[in-house]
Amino acid sequence: xxxxxxxxxxxxxxxxxxxxxxxxxxxxxxxxxxxxxxxxxxxxxxxxxxxxxxxxxxxxxxxxxxxxxxxxxxxxxxxxxxxxxxxxxxxxxxxxxxxxxxxxxxxxxxxxxxxxxxxxxxxxxxxxxxxxxxxxxxxxxxxxxxxxxxxxxxxxxx
Amino acid sequence: xxxxxxxxxxxxxxxxxxxxxxxxxxxxxxxxxxxxxxxxxxxxxxxxxxxxxxxxxxxxxxxxxxxxxxxxxxxxxxxxxxxxxxxxxxxxxxxxxxxxxxxxxxxxxxxxxxxxxxxxxxxxxxxxxxxxxxxxxxxxxxxxxxxxxxxxxxxxxxxxxxxxxxxxxxxxxxxxxxxxxxxxxxxxxxxxxxxxxxxxxxxxxxxxxxxxxxxxxxxxxxxxxxxxxxxxxxxxxxxxxxxxxxxxxxxxxxx
Numbered sequence: 129x130x131x132x133x134x135x136x137x138x139x140x141x142x143x144x145x146x147x148x149x150x151x152x153x154x155x156x157x158x159x160x161x162x163x164x165x166x167x168x169x170x171x172x173x174x175x176x177x178x179x180x181x182x183x184x185x186x187x188x189x190x191x192x193x194x195x196x197x198x199x200x201x202x203x204x205x206x207x208x209x210x211x212x213x214x215x216x217x218x219x220x221x222x223x224x225x226x227x228x229x230x231x232x233x234x235x236x237x238x239x240x241x242x243x244x245x246x247x248x249x250x251x252x253x254x255x256x257x258x259x260x261x262x263x264x265x266x267x268x269x270x271x272x273x274x275x276x277x278x279x280x281x282x283x284x285x286x
Numbered sequence: 287x288x289x290x291x292x293x294x295x296x297x298x299x300x301x302x303x304x305x306x307x308x309x310x311x312x313x314x315x316x317x318x319x320x321x322x323x324x325x326x327x328x329x330x331x332x333x334x335x336x337x338x339x340x341x342x343x344x345x346x347x348x349x350x351x352x353x354x355x356x357x358x359x360x361x362x363x364x365x366x367x368x369x370x371x372x373x374x375x376x377x378x379x380x381x382x383x384x385x386x387x388x389x390x391x392x393x394x395x396x397x398x399x400x401x402x403x404x405x406x407x408x409x410x411x412x413x414x415x416x417x418x419x420x421x422x423x424x425x426x427x428x429x430x431x432x433x434x435x436x437x438x439x440x441x442x443x444x445x446x447x448x449x450x451x452x453x454x455x456x457x458x459x460x461x462x463x464x465x466x467x468x469x470x471x472x473x474x475x476x477x478x479x480x481x482x483x484x485x486x487x488x489x490x491x492x493x494x495x496x497x498x499x500x501x502x503x504x505x506x507x508x509x510x511x512x513x514x515x516x517x518x519x520x521x522x523x524x525x526x527x528x529x530x531x532x533x534x535x536x537x538x539x540x541x
Contacts, residue, residue, distance in 0.1 A: 129292065145289045146289060146290055146291065146292035146334070147287040147288065147289040147290060147324075149287075149321075168325070169322060169325075170318060170322055170381075170385065171462065171463075173382075173384065176384055182387050183383065183384050183387060184384055184387050184388055185384050185385070185388070188317060188318055188321050188322065188388070189317065189321070189388065190292070190314075190317070190321070192292050192294075192336075193314075193317070193336065193338065236383070236384075239383060239384070239387075243383075256383055258382045258383070258464075259381070259382030259383050259384045259385065
């Protein structure tokens with residue numbers, strides 16, 4: 129079926145089967161491979177993207193369901209030269225080991241800022257991270273990165 | 287996932303007409319149970335009918351009942367069902383934040399997973415389940431594992447939960463799926479108590495002995511292990527024990 133997806137501020141006309149998952153269209157059709165497929169069973173969060181600013185699992189969403197919404201992937205957050213404050217915080221805090229879960233972790237961090245503001249506690253972040261798995265088990269630095277990234281977003285907004 | 291025809295109707299009439307158009311059809315609500323089932327080919331509908339365009343989301347208190355649209359997402363129930371804090375807390379404990387951003391009340395109620403959370407709330411809060419063609423009482427609606435009173439093609443439009451004086455839900459969650467190994471919802475309706483148990487049996491059920499014991503101020507009962515679920519997570523005796531523990535936790539947390 130023909131669909132139009134608004135991704136990172138740009139409209140993309142896509143012809144894909146109705147059964148295509150959003151993550152499949154992002155990666156395979158459009159080459160936006162920053163969004164990862166980890167478990168493919170709605171557990172791990174490597175596929176998180178923002179739909180109208182709200183974090184969702186792109187492996188459990190049909191691409192067709194995302195029509196009409198503003199989709200933000202990890203590619204839409206910052207540039208290699210100027211990282212988004214949340215991305216920069218992951219770099220500064222070494223909030224990644226193999227890096228596979230990182231795009232979803234960054235999106236989860238943005239979801240926490242959306243729902244709880246920029247002043248996050250480590251306990252809240254740990255609780256809110258239940259939709260993301262890091263198989264390197266590097267959670268300590270991920271929590272530090274999200275707390276710092278959220279705080280940096282407050283400064284960046286000011 | 288096997289391909290299908292995607293239909294995106296803008297009215298209930300168009301949705302039911304699409305359902306009746308031939309072949310196997312399925313309604314898509316939040317999709318967080320159906321899409322995984324389709325990926326594993328447990329479900330292979332010929333037509334998938336997306337209910338997102340029917341304007342079925344929203345929360346409206348109406349004196350004695352809190353009416354919640356079938357397409358209201360778990361996150362919105364968690365944040366918006368302040369008239370029933372126990373229900374809001376239940377919704378905030380489903381899945382994880384990203385699941386709650388997509389999964390819907392109506393989808394969960396229609397699916398009637400024996401370990402889902404919402405059926406316990408619907409039963410304990412004496413809910414009315416309104417559809418495009420009928421109103422079902424929760425007591426008659428849930429008919430065992432994945433089975434409900436819904437006819438083929440019937441669409442839940444909204445659910446009215448009786449607003450209790452106090453209520454609470456306690457769940458022993460499966461650590462990976464966050465479904466209830468055992469969940470107990472207790473509601474104080476003033477002149478009566480209702481206690482509903484999910485996860486423990488082949489479907490959600492009311493625990494009449496517990497309701498009577500609470501009302502009488504007597505000792506809390508033990509649930510017999512007969513007919514309770516047994517799987518790799520918990521045997522029937524353990525589930526029976528957990529029912530007692532969750533009952534006490536819910537009673538201690540009434541709000």
